[in-house]
Amino acid sequence: MKTNSTDWRNTVMPAVFTWLKESASGSLEIDFTATQKYAADILKVQGKGGTRMGGLVGSGTLGENSYLSTEQRLSLLKALAEVAKEFNVPLISGAAAETKEELAVIVKDLATVGVNTVMVMPPKTKETPTDEEMYAYYAQSAAAAKEAGITIMPYNNPDAAGYHALSTDLLKKLAALPEVTALKISTTDVSVIETLVLENKETKILAGVDTVTVHAGLAGACGGITGVGCIFPKASVTMQEYVNNGEWAEANKISQAMNSISYLDAQPLLLEYLKFAFGLHHNDANGGLRTLGKALTQQQIDDVRARYLLAKERLELLDLID
Numbered sequence: 001m002k003t004n005s006t007d008w009r010n011t012v013m014p015a016v017f018t019w020l021k022e023s024a025s026g027s028l029e030i031d032f033t034a035t036q037k038y039a040a041d042i043l044k045v046q047g048k049g050g051t052r053m054g055g056l057v058g059s060g061t062l063g064e065n066s067y068l069s070t071e072q073r074l075s076l077l078k079a080l081a082e083v084a085k086e087f088n089v090p091l092i093s094g095a096a097a098e099t100k101e102e103l104a105v106i107v108k109d110l111a112t113v114g115v116n117t118v119m120v121m122p123p124k125t126k127e128t129p130t131d132e133e134m135y136a137y138y139a140q141s142a143a144a145a146k147e148a149g150i151t152i153m154p155y156n157n158p159d160a161a162g163y164h165a166l167s168t169d170l171l172k173k174l175a176a177l178p179e180v181t182a183l184k185i186s187t188t189d190v191s192v193i194e195t196l197v198l199e200n201k202e203t204k205i206l207a208g209v210d211t212v213t214v215h216a217g218l219a220g221a222c223g224g225i226t227g228v229g230c231i232f233p234k235a236s237v238t239m240q241e242y243v244n245n246g247e248w249a250e251a252n253k254i255s256q257a258m259n260s261i262s263y264l265d266a267q268p269l270l271l272e273y274l275k276f277a278f279g280l281h282h283n284d285a286n287g288g289l290r291t292l293g294k295a296l297t298q299q300q301i302d303d304v305r306a307r308y309l310l311a312k313e314r315l316e317l318l319d320l321i322d
Contacts, residue, residue, distance in 0.1 A: 008090055009182050009204045010222050011054025012213075012240040014042045014230045017275045018059065018068070018076060020290040028290055030072060032079045038282070039080060042230055043087045045322045047237030049245075056084045057225055061094035061121050061155075064271055064293030074113050081114025092225075094155065096121035096163075100137040104144035111148035118145065119155040119184055122164040131170045142179035151181040157208065158187050159266070168195055175203045184208050184225065185216070188266060194219040210236075210265040214255045217243035227265050227274045228258055231281050232311065235320040257314035260307040272296055277308040 019034040043053050058080040059065050059073050068076070077093055084091040093115045097103040100123070107118050120141050123129055129137070138154055145152045154174045158165035166174075174180055175196070185193050186208030196203050197220030207216035207224040216224065217240075229236030235254050242251035255262070264273040272293050279288015289296065296304070315321050 008054035008223075009206065010244060011051065012224045012226050012229055012236050013055035013057050013089075013092065013206075014039070014053050014233065014236075015057040015060055015225055015227050016042065016080070016230055017271070017278055018064065019287060020292070022290075028292060030076055032076070034287075035076065036079055036083050038230075038278075039083045040086065042233045043083065043089065045233040045237065047234060047239075047241045048320075049238065049241035051237060051241055052087075053089070053229070053233065053237060054223070055090045055092055055117075056080060056087070057092045057119075059093050060119065061096045062157075062271060064275075064291045065094070067292035070109070074109060077110065077115055078113040084114070084116075090116035092117045092119060092153070094119040094121065095141070096124050098124050100140040103137065103141045107141050107144040107150070107152070108148050111145075111150045115150065117151045117153050117181055119153045121155050121157065122166060124163070128164050131167055134164075134166065134170055135173060138174050139177065142177045145179045151179050153182050153184050153206070154180060155184045155208075156186065156192070157184075168192060171196055172199055175200065182206050182222075185221070188212050190215045190219040190221075193221050196220070210258070210262040213239060214243060214248065214251045217251070218248065227270060228262050231261070231274065231278050231308070232258065232315055232320065232322075234322040235315050235318070238320060253318065254315075254320065257318055257320070258311050260314075261311040264304065264307060269294060269296070269300070273300070273304050276301065276304050280305060280308050281312075 016039045019031040020028045021031040023029045046052055059076050081091050095106045095118050123137050156166040182204035184206045190212050193205050205221045207221040210228040226236050239251050239254040276288040279285045
């Protein structure tokens, strides 16, 4: 039986949701058991070609993840590290800070709970840093990662509110750092990926937006990180298999089938939207609405439900519902 690729970067990886439950006092707390179970269930799924997700992404930097305390994040990642170890895949998480010194501390802390690779967002500053300042920020995180025995993944998300874009020239320099295992590019403008790969065909790039998985593959991305794939893992893995094999027409069929729900991955409330869709898929709509982030309006709930049902109907016709 095939499992995941020998190089995890050539696969798609799920950015799993943090499941919550009500405590005795009525406040929300992490449901570690449910979160671990859902993560494991996703990693078990095989695509039509026999491969699986090649990594596990937990507690990123966007959506409700930004509302977790440091203690909550580390406890969550320690629990997810057990799942990653069980399936022999790397655990990936995110980090963002105002200064390079703060970032170095975060990177080392993440390593202590089993994180193997840290997706590093640009500094959270009001003023845009120069490329030189940005490079120093990433270089220090790379040094911290080396000391901790892990790697980093510079994360360019120019469409996310509050984060600075990384220039193409800077991304080229960062890709050359030995502690950089890949670049994560989260934008619908895949020409950035094409430019980087034309400069150096050895550059490993992971696409971060579900709407452009196929287009990013055409541009040269080797794999991706998915939110929609948590809901429809068989479809997501199979689409990446087709992309890796250059079977673009087959990959595009799946992309089109998931179009209605993939759209949500490029929206500001992507985590809240997709978490609710995940809850619908697992007959736990109330759980999907429990969030530390922004509560969805009834109009948003109805829209997500309609998009989920349309994608599910289309994927059933392709025999891609696990």
